[in-house]
Amino acid sequence: MNEGAEPRSRTITWEDPADAAAIAQSLPGLEFLHRLTSGLIPGPPVAELLGLRGTYVMPGRVVFEYEPREEHYGSLGAVHGGIVTAALDIAMSSAAQTMLEAGVGFAIVEHRTSFVRPVTLAAGVLRAEGIVIHSGSRMTTSEAKLVDRAGVLYANASSTSLVLVDEQKTQLAA
Secondary structure: OOOOOOOOOOOOOOOOHHHHHHHHHHOOHHHHHHHHHOOOOOOOHHHHHHOEEEEEEEOOEEEEEEOOOHHHEOOOOOEOHHHHHHHHHHHHHHHHHOOOOOOOEEEEEEEEEEEOOOOOHHHOOEEEEEEEEEEOOOEEEEEEEEEOOOOOEEEEEEEEEEEEOHHHHHHHHO
16 A cells, blocks of 8 residues: 555546436437437446447447446456446447337346456456347347457356336336
8 A cells, every 4th residue: 555645536427317218218229329329318327437438339239448447446456347247248238229129128137257367457448349149029149248459358248138028127127
């Protein structure tokens, strides 16, 4: 511990996430994500917290930029695995969302992450790339990888989601 070192802090700001959620329900997922990445719709608070920025959206594929930050570190001197998992989860979920019609949602029922190497500040800006492997009427399977500018893999993940139409969403919430 550096004696006399000043404590560090970060302040984040965000807009009411309920506003963006209402817009998401009224638009097909692909159009919603295009508007989100272009800044026409405010991003979710978690993206601001993690420092994720959408850079590419097409049907079944998305790319986010993620730059590791010191406040993401765990006690072992690298970015905490939960932060890496969250970045991959957002990429997979967003890829799945691109395949949805307006008013249709999803719930993740399974998620698996594999860590290949530690993420540190030295890695620089990384890409969280999400793709849809299967998009059905009831289930969607997605994968994501976290890579550096040279394509070196840091972590990868897969998830399965249940597609929810309006009547299923209320049952799931009950």
